[in-house]
Amino acid sequence: QKEVEQDPGPLSVPEGAIVSLNCTYSNSAFQYFMWYRQYSRKGPELLMYTYSSGNKEDGRFTAQVDKSSKYISLFIRDSQPSDSATYLCAMSALDGGATNKLIFGTGTLLAVQP
Amino acid sequence: EAGVAQSPRYKIIEKRQSVAFWCNPISGHATLYWYQQILGQGPKLLIQFQNNGVVDDSQLPKDRFSAERLKGVDSTLKIQPAKLEDSAVYLCASSSPGPQETQYFGPGTRLLVL
Numbered sequence: 001q002k003e004v005e006q007d008p009g010p011l012s013v014p015e016g017a018i019v020s021l022n023c024t025y026s027n028s029a030f031q032y033f034m035w036y037r038q039y040s041r042k043g044p045e046l047l048m049y050t051y052s053s054g055n056k057e058d059g060r061f062t063a064q065v066d067k068s069s070k071y072i073s074l075f076i077r078d079s080q081p082s083d084s085a086t087y088l089c090a091m092s093a094l095d096g097g098a099t100n101k102l103i104f105g106t107g108t109l110l111a112v113q114p
Numbered sequence: 115e116a117g118v119a120q121s122p123r124y125k126i127i128e129k130r131q132s133v134a135f136w137c138n139p140i141s142g143h144a145t146l147y148w149y150q151q152i153l154g155q156g157p158k159l160l161i162q163f164q165n166n167g168v169v170d171d172s173q174l175p176k177d178r179f180s181a182e183r184l185k186g187v188d189s190t191l192k193i194q195p196a197k198l199e200d201s202a203v204y205l206c207a208s209s210s211p212g213p214q215e216t217q218y219f220g221p222g223t224r225l226l227v228l
Binding site: 004006008017041042043044046047076088101102104105106107 | 118164207218
């Protein structure tokens with residue numbers, strides 16, 4: 001079993017739709033949860049960062065973490081064609097210090113149709 | 115603020131040849147990471163440096179891969195000899211210590227081994 005599982009998609013939605021992206025994980029030591037966005041032929045860029053359980057909102061983006069279920073989600077409201085990209089979930093057990101090893105999901109390819 | 119720089123952007127070699135990638139992190143970032151991203155997968159950490167010391171190289175295939183970070187700034191990753199399965203994007207990232215340590219990624223070097 002992989003440490004982090006992510007629905008690979010691809011996911012195609014019309015402009016304005018609400019998008020839900022999800023990851024599950026098996027390592028209960030994970031404390032920090034991130035969502036990265038990766039455009040074609042670019043490096044990943046950090047979108048959302050959440051510590052432990054709970055919700056975090058930033059504009060049209062909402063990240064949710066449910067540690068009891070080992071399940072994290074990213075919601076995109078009013079999706080735009082510019083949101084078309086691969087979305088990667090990532091997790092780590094430590095913040096700073098000696099190691100900050102990120103474990104990534106496989107990524108979900110999202111296409112928002114105008 | 116300039117981002118993480120990587121070169122070359124693309125490289126095509128034949129199997130058993132050697133290849134080297136270069137990374138210049140964001141100024142002042144003490145931690146540098148090399149990731150391998152195979153098509154359709156998330157990035158996988160190969161090696162992590164703190165200044166010029168290795169923190170984690172547990173997933174680096176040391177029989178063919180080597181990396182160094184001289185003077186705690188630029189870094190090079192080398193593959194010798196290359197295999198077909200080394201075809202991937204090699205991403206460099208850097209971060210600075212803090213309560214929310216964010217890894218900033220470069221654009222990556224796309225390697226094709228024929």
